[in-house]
Amino acid sequence: MTPLLSVQGVTKRYGANIGCADVSFDLYPGEVMGIVGESGSGKSTLLNCMAGHLRPDAGSVVFDTHGHGPRDTVIMSEPERRMLSRTDWAFVHQHARDGLRMGVSAGGNVGERLMAVGARHYGDIRDKAVDWLERVEIDAGRVDDRPTTFSGGMQQRLQIARNLVTGPRLVFMDEPTGGLDVSVQARLLDLLRGLVRDMGLSAIIVTHDLAVVRLLADRLMVMKDGHVVENGLTDQVLDDPQHAYTQLLVSSVLQV
Amino acid sequence: MIDLSNVSKTFTLHNQGSAVIKVLNDVSLTVAPGECVALTGASGAGKSTLMRMIYGNYRAQSGAIRVGGVDLVQSEPREIIQIRREVLGYVSQFLRVVPRVPTLDVVAEPLRAVGVGIDEARTRAKDLLAQLNIPERLWSLSPTTFSGGEQQRVNIARGFAHPYPAMLLDEPTASLDAANREVVLSLIEAAKARGAAIIGIFHDEAARTRVCDREIDVSRFTPARAA
Numbered sequence: 001m002t003p004l005l006s007v008q009g010v011t012k013r014y015g016a017n018i019g020c021a022d023v024s025f026d027l028y029p030g031e032v033m034g035i036v037g038e039s040g041s042g043k044s045t046l047l048n049c050m051a052g053h054l055r056p057d058a059g060s061v062v063f064d065t066h067g068h069g070p071r072d073t074v075i076m077s078e079p080e081r082r083m084l085s086r087t088d089w090a091f092v093h094q095h096a097r098d099g100l101r102m103g104v105s106a107g108g109n110v111g112e113r114l115m116a117v118g119a120r121h122y123g124d125i126r127d128k129a130v131d132w133l134e135r136v137e138i139d140a141g142r143v144d145d146r147p148t149t150f151s152g153g154m155q156q157r158l159q160i161a162r163n164l165v166t167g168p169r170l171v172f173m174d175e176p177t178g179g180l181d182v183s184v185q186a187r188l189l190d191l192l193r194g195l196v197r198d199m200g201l202s203a204i205i206v207t208h209d210l211a212v213v214r215l216l217a218d219r220l221m222v223m224k225d226g227h228v229v230e231n232g233l234t235d236q237v238l239d240d241p242q243h244a245y246t247q248l249l250v251s252s253v254l255q256v
Numbered sequence: 257m258i259d260l261s262n263v264s265k266t267f268t269l270h271n272q273g274s275a276v277i278k279v280l281n282d283v284s285l286t287v288a289p290g291e292c293v294a295l296t297g298a299s300g301a302g303k304s305t306l307m308r309m310i311y312g313n314y315r316a317q318s319g320a321i322r323v324g325g326v327d328l329v330q331s332e333p334r335e336i337i338q339i340r341r342e343v344l345g346y347v348s349q350f351l352r353v354v355p356r357v358p359t360l361d362v363v364a365e366p367l368r369a370v371g372v373g374i375d376e377a378r379t380r381a382k383d384l385l386a387q388l389n390i391p392e393r394l395w396s397l398s399p400t401t402f403s404g405g406e407q408q409r410v411n412i413a414r415g416f417a418h419p420y421p422a423m424l425l426d427e428p429t430a431s432l433d434a435a436n437r438e439v440v441l442s443l444i445e446a447a448k449a450r451g452a453a454i455i456g457i458f459h460d461e462a463a464r465t466r467v468c469d470r471e472i473d474v475s476r477f478t479p480a481r482a483a
Contacts, residue, residue, distance in 0.1 A: 028334055186356055187356060190356045233312060233337070235313050240315050248270075
């Protein structure tokens with residue numbers, strides 16, 4: 001089987017400081033991988049390097065594209081990479097307002113991504129937008145309201161609808177449940193799990209919340225000071241951590 | 257079906273003075289289809305550790321753990337996940353679920369994961385929940401608020417939804433009343449009859465005698481404790 005995403009030796013420095021160093025892994029279709037680590041461990045830097053938001057200093061990020069097979073997205077032209085990020089890729093930001101257009105209606109936010117890939121029929125776009133609002137449990141009656149009138153949890157669900165409407169194959173998520181109430185988090189996790197299973201998505205989720213990765217991720221990568229210190233099946237890494245840092249991380253979680 | 261050869265396990269606690277705890281040494285055992293084997297031994301002998309290793313939850317330091325011919329010690333995460341989805345079931349002592357998901361869907365999920373349609377999966381789930389005496393009015397609720405015994409029965413229903421060729425059972429009859437214990441034992445007997453290879457931990461001696469063909473005393477794999 002061809003990996004959907006093959007990351008080799010990705011390194012990013014900020015001056016003399018290391019963002020992430022020599023990260024390599026393969027992600028296969030349908031796999032969900034979590035990346036955990038403390039603040040400053042390099043997990044967001046790595047995610048942004050993979051998603052084309054940052055240019056790594058070294059390494060390759062090879063994605064198995066629909067039409068042209070495996071391509072290195074680091075050396076791809078900017079328009080090609082932008083096209084990928086609108087079609088096969090999706091990016092869910094921690095703060096929904098970074099991933100939404102706050103001045104445009106909810107329906108417009110979902111429809112815009114459809115139009116970016118060539119949809120032109122207004123009725124179809126609106127129907128699809130309404131369908132997706134319902135799938136993320138937003139009342140269809142709110143289709144013409146702006147996201148500024150939505151709660152934080154609703155904004156996050158709208159961001160997910162906007163991202164998934166074009167049927168991406170790989171979703172990058174940066175702390176998707178960060179900053180939300182636990183009850184809202186649970187609902188969002190349930191929703192994400194259902195969507196990932198039903199659409200057969202692959203996903204890479206950056207978070208510092210070990211409970212989130214246990215529920216969502218098949219496999220887990222642990223980062224410290226820009227380096228990957230451990231990597232494997234999620235429950236195995238959490239229940240039988242091998243590296244000193246992972247043991248510290250797992251044993252530091254407060255029991256409820 | 258389940259075949260372990262020369263498996264050993266040590267825990268190294270890096271943050272507690274790098275203490276090295278040797279738990280199991282040189283474990284070899286085989287379980288054939290249709291056979292149920294009990295793991296016995298005093299508390300702390302390593303029964304649960306061994307079971308978790310067979311499930312791929314704990315990492316083996318050496319040896320091979322083959323389930324349906326695949327060595328889990330050498331496998332990639334996605335291969336272990338596939339084995340767990342299709343071949344190897346595990347009924348743990350605790351139910352761990354996503355909040356908010358109704359009981360019926362919790363039980364149907366293993367079937368959905370192998371591609372069974374939603375209606376057929378729910379029909380099977382309903383049948384199991386009814387057999388295990390979970391009142392129908394609870395099926396649409398999340399099991400997170402259920403009593404310990406109810407959660408355990410939901411866990412068993414979930415574990416038996418898909419006909420796995422190999423199963424691991426960790427105290428499946430603990431905290432159950434006589435009627436439900438009987439249901440669980442007949443589920444185990446039915447699984448054996450269809451050819452499942454089963455490894456179980458049973459503190460309930462009568463249950464063990466009834467469903468198990470053999471016993472393996474895990475303490476014979478416990479390394480001699482060096483001071």
